[in-house]
Amino acid sequence: MAYYSIKELEHLSGIKAHTLRIWEQRYNLLQPKRTDTNIRYYDDADLKNLLNVALLYQEGYKISKIAQLPPTEIAQEVMKLTDTDLGQEQFINQLIVAMVELDEVLFERVLHRAILQLGFPVSVRQVVYPFLYKIGMLWQTANITPAHEHFMSQLIRQKMLVAIDGLPIPSGKKSPRVILFLPEGELHELSLLFAHYLLRSAGFSTLYLGQHLPLADLVRAAQQYQPAYLFSVLTTPVLKVSVLEYLKQLSEEVSAQEVLVCGAQLNSYAQEDMPAKVVLSKSLDALELWIQKVSEAKIEAELL
Template sequence: MSTYSIKDLEQLSGIKAHTLRIWEQRYSLLCPKRTDTNIRYYDDADLKLILNVALLNDNGFKISKIASMDAVEMKDEVMKLTERSLTHDDQIHALTICMIEMDEERFDKILSSNILKLGFEQTMLNIIYPFMSKIGVLWQTGAINPAQEHFISNLVRQKLIVAIDGQVVNGGGKKFLLFLPEGELHEISLLFAAYLIKSNGHKVIYLGQSTPNDDLLSVYKLHEPEYLLTIITTSPSAEYAQEYINGLSERFSNSTILVTGYQVIGQDLKFPANVVQLNYIRAIKDLLEEMERVPQEK
């Protein structure tokens, strides 16, 4: 079972901590536990409750009405909303509940429904990716149980692999070599980048997680890609990120190197001339759209 601070609840639900405390006092919505040192904390049941409350409140239910609902009534109302609502935040709340309960069937149903309504790319950009970013931050701080994070990541990974396999590239376009640094295992963003690149008619050479430097160099020499793309989430750590980026720039000086990730964005790094920082996942899409405006070499 995971434990959460009131700030964690705020981050996941979007409800300010001050508001949560008021609801706690006025409606007895929450009953925080306390550690041996008297520090307040909340559990999975509290998080699930607040996510349900947030979803209902955002859709016009008054807090007094919500507070009077029993667990079954609240669940029924939430299920009705998530099945008909196209609001991105509502879907993210629903997916977070699936994560807490480890409800694979419900997660798959929500994801499949959104893909049918919005398309795969828009579902990833507007629902899954913000959802993964949110729980990723909490995983970094230890607020999310690793088993919950792995459960969700594997389900999303399965969807991405199927979507990537469905893309057919008929030649032309540029070559992109995609990889994660040695020791880096967070693959979702790299897989989504592969999907976007292939769907825009370019070739992807995908090496995936924890790529040894020697293997990367061997594949590079074989394929001579115009672009390399890597995402640094945890490895190398911030103190070694600059050294790693400089090494990539020197070894692959004839290519453009695209870098992003938790250890890159917002850090005080200097980027060599052939290295481009991508500040967010949509920047990959923007880059591909810019390339579309430039005639491809035949």
């Protein structure tokens, strides 16, 4: 069982710690436990109930009325709401509940509902990415185990694969060619999959090589595929050399016009730090602008 501080509950629920303390004192809505050293903490059941309470509260339910309901009835009210259109925070809160509970039915139901309501790319941008950002704190405080991470990432991954599979494969030789890959040792694939979706949606020809690709294998693949661009994500510190050394080696050994990179390992760098041909993309907006720029340049070239 995970232990949460009131600040972590604030971060995950979006309800200020000051408000949570008032709810605790006035309505007995939260019942903190104490460690042997008298430090207050909350458990998974508290987090799940609070996220459900937050959803009802954001939907206009009075907190005094919510507090009179047992957790089972609060959960039932939430299930009724998930059959109607939800807002961004409600989707995110329900995904957190499903992840903490390892509840595949709820996770699938909420994610499917978000995609139906918002469309796939918008649901990734407005629900999936903010959800991943929120639960980042849980990884840092060891409140999420590898089982939780694999559970939710595989369900999101399945949705992305279905969305990509539904796109036509560009057949024209004039479509810009892109190889997508993760460096050797890198396994966090969700951002790479979404980039694959965006690129293929925009008419790029893509060769998806996935996780944990040694540089020598990438070089051989590029010699055969002849890409105009490379795309990669550097999330965890798994490289045997520095990030800049790896990118320099990559740009020198693989023939491509540009190497587009993003990820947490690049947060402390600016574009001027990058080796030749390497383009730093620090947000989804930046990636989509780059795709738009390349697409427009292709159209202009065809008109000449």
